[in-house]
Amino acid sequence: xxxxxxxxxxxxxxxxxxxxxxxxxxxxxxxxxxxxxxxxxxxxxxxxxxxxxxxxxxxxxxxxxxxxxxxxxxxxxxxxxxxxxxxxxxxxxxxxxxxxxxxxxxxxxxxxxxxxxxxxxxxxxxxxxxxxxxxxxxxxxxxxxxxxxxxxxxxxxxxxxxxxxxxxxxxxxxxxxxxxxxxxxxxxxxxxxxxxxxxxxxxxxxxxxxxxxxxxxxxxxxxxxxxxxxxxxxxxxxxxxxxxxxxxxxxxxxxxxxxxxxxxxxxxxxxxxxxxxxxxxxxxxxxxxxxxxxxxxxxxxxxxxxxxxxxxxxxxxxxxxxxxxxxxxxxxxxxxxxxxxxxxxxxxxxxxxxxxxxxxxxxxxxxxxxxxxxxxxxxxxxxxxxxxxxxxx
Numbered sequence: 001x002x003x004x005x006x007x008x009x010x011x012x013x014x015x016x017x018x019x020x021x022x023x024x025x026x027x028x029x030x031x032x033x034x035x036x037x038x039x040x041x042x043x044x045x046x047x048x049x050x051x052x053x054x055x056x057x058x059x060x061x062x063x064x065x066x067x068x069x070x071x072x073x074x075x076x077x078x079x080x081x082x083x084x085x086x087x088x089x090x091x092x093x094x095x096x097x098x099x100x101x102x103x104x105x106x107x108x109x110x111x112x113x114x115x116x117x118x119x120x121x122x123x124x125x126x127x128x129x130x131x132x133x134x135x136x137x138x139x140x141x142x143x144x145x146x147x148x149x150x151x152x153x154x155x156x157x158x159x160x161x162x163x164x165x166x167x168x169x170x171x172x173x174x175x176x177x178x179x180x181x182x183x184x185x186x187x188x189x190x191x192x193x194x195x196x197x198x199x200x201x202x203x204x205x206x207x208x209x210x211x212x213x214x215x216x217x218x219x220x221x222x223x224x225x226x227x228x229x230x231x232x233x234x235x236x237x238x239x240x241x242x243x244x245x246x247x248x249x250x251x252x253x254x255x256x257x258x259x260x261x262x263x264x265x266x267x268x269x270x271x272x273x274x275x276x277x278x279x280x281x282x283x284x285x286x287x288x289x290x291x292x293x294x295x296x297x298x299x300x301x302x303x304x305x306x307x308x309x310x311x312x313x314x315x316x317x318x319x320x321x322x323x324x325x326x327x328x329x330x331x332x333x334x335x336x337x338x339x340x341x342x343x344x345x346x347x348x349x350x351x352x353x354x355x356x357x358x359x360x361x362x363x364x365x366x367x368x369x370x371x372x373x374x375x376x377x378x379x380x381x382x383x384x385x386x387x388x389x390x391x392x393x
Contacts, residue, residue: 003187003197007137008206008238014042026237031152033175033243041241043135047231053213058224063093065366073336074329075322075379076371078104087157087167088114088217094371095306095329096171097363099274102306103169104327111157113233116219119172121149122270122277123157124250124357126310126325128165131158135236136244137203141165144250144310144355146269148176150243154216154233168308170359174273187242194267199252203245209234250310250355255283260291264358278358282312285349294346297337303360305330311355318342319389320382328379331364340387 011018018026027048032040043049068074076094083090084106091105107130123132125145132139132147134155141147149155159165170176182193189196209232216233218225256266270277285293294316309317309326316338322328330336338346378385 004240004242005202005244006238006240007204008044008236010042010044010238010240014240018044020046031150031241031243033151038175039241039243041136041239041243043236043239046235046237049229049231049233051230052227053230054226054228056226056228058217058226060089060224062223063368063370065093065096065368068329068331068365068367071331071333072380073331073334074327074367074371075320075376076327076329077325077374077376078327079325080374081106081370084108084164087111087165091167091169092370093368094327095365095367097274097361097365099173099363100272100359100361101169101171102359102365103171105167105169107157107159107165107167110159113154113156113214113216114219115152115154115216116149116171117152118219118221119174120151120176120272121172122170122176123147123149124168124170124308124310126166126168126308128163129160130163130165131160132156132245132247133158133207133234134203134245135207135233136239137206139201139203139245139247141247145247146250147245147247148270149245151175153245155245168357170275170277172272172275176270176272176277179268179271179276194254194256195248195252195269199248201247206236206238207234250279250281250357253279253281255281257284258286259288260286261293261295262286264360267358274363275359275361278360280352280354280356280358282351282353282355285346285352287350292343292347293349293352294338294343297335299332299335300360301332303362304332304365305336306359306361306365308357308359309354310357312353314354314356316342318345319386320379321376322379329365339383341390 027045029043081092087105087107088111091103095102125141127143129142214229214232216227264278267278269279307328314322
């Protein structure tokens with residue numbers, strides 16, 4: 001995040017003597033982006049954070065990604081995926097390319113400790129309650145929350161008793177940030193942006209971990225490795241800086257409206273190398289007296305569009321089987337838009353009732369076997385079949 005904070009015990013000046021109660025030094029860790037010319041933070045550990053006692057290969061091969069060939073629009077139904085368990089090791093890869101990967105997980109137990117050394121990770125909480133525990137502290141999470149975990153942050157996902165935590169993961173190669181046009185040159189959110197500092201939650205309470213010889217799974221560009229740490233990584237007594245996990249709720253996003261249709265960039269939430277993210281939330285619909293308050297047919301010729309239907313109505317897809325928990329993928333080269341009958345039904349409506357999370361990629365997405373296993377084979381033809389159904393009605 002582009003502004004400074006501090007938590008716990010820290011010295012008055014960085015890189016100076018800072019002693020523990022027994023007289024030994026705290027171990028200072030500098031974590032930073034872009035060769036330390038981007039955002040950085042300093043963490044103070046009780047023990048050396050690089051003390052590891054074993055290195056192991058993790059035998060957890062991911063699904064192979066294959067081209068979407070022949071090119072087709074997709075309707076995925078991740079609620080039909082069979083696995084539940086650990087949000088790290090039991091997540092399903094659905095879609096991806098060299099710059100972004102999209103996963104789905106149903107967590108029923110606390111995850112292994114984990115860090116991604118490739119890029120930032122974002123999780124959207126579809127349902128359930130839990131806590132993101134990190135070396136920076138903890139963030140309580142519930143339905144509708146986005147959580148952004150910076151590269152190489154050791155963390156785990158914990159699940160509230162009796163809950164299932166349903167998570168959509170977006171994994172970057174690089175960093176996920178608010179759109180640069182939302183920020184001043186000093187990093188402050190500008191007036192008129194759809195969310196700001198008051199909406200953002202940062203870790204304020206540190207997490208204390210106990211035990212020795214603690215395994216941490218590390219994601220690299222070639223797979224997963226397990227490092228066994230001599231000391232528990234959650235031994236931080238304080239930290240300060242501008243790089244840390246953060247969260248905000250889709251329910252706090254303030255939608256932009258107009259008298260006529262507003263395109264997706266008006267609803268943008270994040271940007272990252274190779275993709276952007278938007279969300280669509282309940283809002284007043286277009287108020288021009290002759291407005292058609294539903295998106296037109298469109299071809300984003302430089303992007304594949306992924307839309308996760310998190311909550312509320314899917315009015316543009318009525319009659320297709322797309323509903324809560326669905327994911328649609330409309331690849332570049334496919335003209336997509338509202339299904340027959342839905343344009344007429346939208347005229348005169350004054351309000352949208354939807355929560356949708358969008359990922360627009362700059363390069364074509366590849367598809368996993370898990371995605372193909374929950375693919376609705378009839379969806380690509382629904383514009384034609386619904387046209388026939390409406391014309392014969």
